[in-house]
Amino acid sequence: MAGGKFIAVGENIHCTRVLKVSGELVRELPDGTHAIVYREDGKEELLPIPDQFLRSSDWAGGKVRHAAVAVWQGLHGDAAGRRAGIGYLHSMVRRQEAHGASFLDLNVDGFSTQIEERIEAIRWLAGVVQEVCTVPLSIDSSNLTILKAGLESCNHKKGKPLANSVSLERRQAIPAAGQAGAVVIAAASGEASMPRTKEDRLENIEELMQLLAEQGFSLSEIYLDPLVFPVSVDPGNGKMILETIGELRKTYGRQIHFAPGLSNVSYGMPNRKLINQVFTCLCVRRGLDGGIVDPLQINDQVLAGIDEKAESFVAAKAFITGEDPFGMQYITAVRSGKI
Numbered sequence: 001m002a003g004g005k006f007i008a009v010g011e012n013i014h015c016t017r018v019l020k021v022s023g024e025l026v027r028e029l030p031d032g033t034h035a036i037v038y039r040e041d042g043k044e045e046l047l048p049i050p051d052q053f054l055r056s057s058d059w060a061g062g063k064v065r066h067a068a069v070a071v072w073q074g075l076h077g078d079a080a081g082r083r084a085g086i087g088y089l090h091s092m093v094r095r096q097e098a099h100g101a102s103f104l105d106l107n108v109d110g111f112s113t114q115i116e117e118r119i120e121a122i123r124w125l126a127g128v129v130q131e132v133c134t135v136p137l138s139i140d141s142s143n144l145t146i147l148k149a150g151l152e153s154c155n156h157k158k159g160k161p162l163a164n165s166v167s168l169e170r171r172q173a174i175p176a177a178g179q180a181g182a183v184v185i186a187a188a189s190g191e192a193s194m195p196r197t198k199e200d201r202l203e204n205i206e207e208l209m210q211l212l213a214e215q216g217f218s219l220s221e222i223y224l225d226p227l228v229f230p231v232s233v234d235p236g237n238g239k240m241i242l243e244t245i246g247e248l249r250k251t252y253g254r255q256i257h258f259a260p261g262l263s264n265v266s267y268g269m270p271n272r273k274l275i276n277q278v279f280t281c282l283c284v285r286r287g288l289d290g291g292i293v294d295p296l297q298i299n300d301q302v303l304a305g306i307d308e309k310a311e312s313f314v315a316a317k318a319f320i321t322g323e324d325p326f327g328m329q330y331i332t333a334v335r336s337g338k339i
Helices: 066-076 079-098 115-129 144-152 173-179 198-214 237-252 262-266 272-286 300-304 311-320 325-335
Strands: 007-014 018-020 026-028 034-040 043-048 063-065 101-107 137-140 162-166 183-187 222-225 290-293
Touching: 007 066, 007 079, 034 079, 043 066, 043 079, 063 066, 066 079, 066 115, 079 101, 079 115, 101 115, 101 162, 115 137, 115 144, 137 144, 144 173, 162 173, 173 183, 183 198, 198 222, 198 237, 237 262, 237 272, 237 311, 262 272, 262 290, 272 290, 272 300, 272 311, 311 325
Parallel strands: 007 101, 007 290, 101 137, 137 162, 162 183, 183 222
Antiparallel strands: 018 063, 026 034, 034 043
């Protein structure tokens, strides 16, 4: 890893992230309203949940988009609601930085279906986060206009922002990132399709690297994303990514970085935290130096403390590498309480 430090792109400030309505962090108050509960400086704080979230299909399905609630309160709430929304976001920033976040990834794509509202939201959110953060922002959006608006809102005194992401299918984002003075996550997706094999990923990234070089990006300004897919869907996905990371590190040397969405590997499985941590450990062995993660769950201290001889590590590794196809043994061990 670069300088021995895992480069954690903190993924938590996303308007798609959810909490369970039935969980301890969501509470019905005596007056019949609902709020998200969090702690700051040892004191319990509340983020009121607006009525429209209570009427949503998410709520009916037992979920609430907590970062979206905070952004809505900050933009549209009354004075108390605005303070609560900003306080919640500032608390998220401080927690991620305290656990080693190198970037803070912001995404408002799930905030609204209206492009104008999302542009307003990303600009406001970038400003609020930068009131307290000490690390640069990562701007994540599938929409080029929102990506540009977010990058334009970044304070370069915090460091170069990260554009999440560019690819062959999003090549128009490359000059936009360059003009904004950003570094980039370079994803392995093809011009018209997603890669299926290691060879597809290597070929797509090779072509993308040529485009990035033409725009003046150096190796140290590029964070590779080989695109992690769930192992629950295909038992070969984990091993393929491990091999791809090793090939990419060999090809591009020590200067280039990595920032894949590592938690994708565990989709659909129980105890995802364990799988994500073990997968990260295995990827670091192959040359990975960073990823898009929850810094509270994956950071230098966590990685250094992993016991590779533990039954939990062995079981998760077998699932990830395809030795335990579809994780039948892993699931049995989780259900029995062994791990």
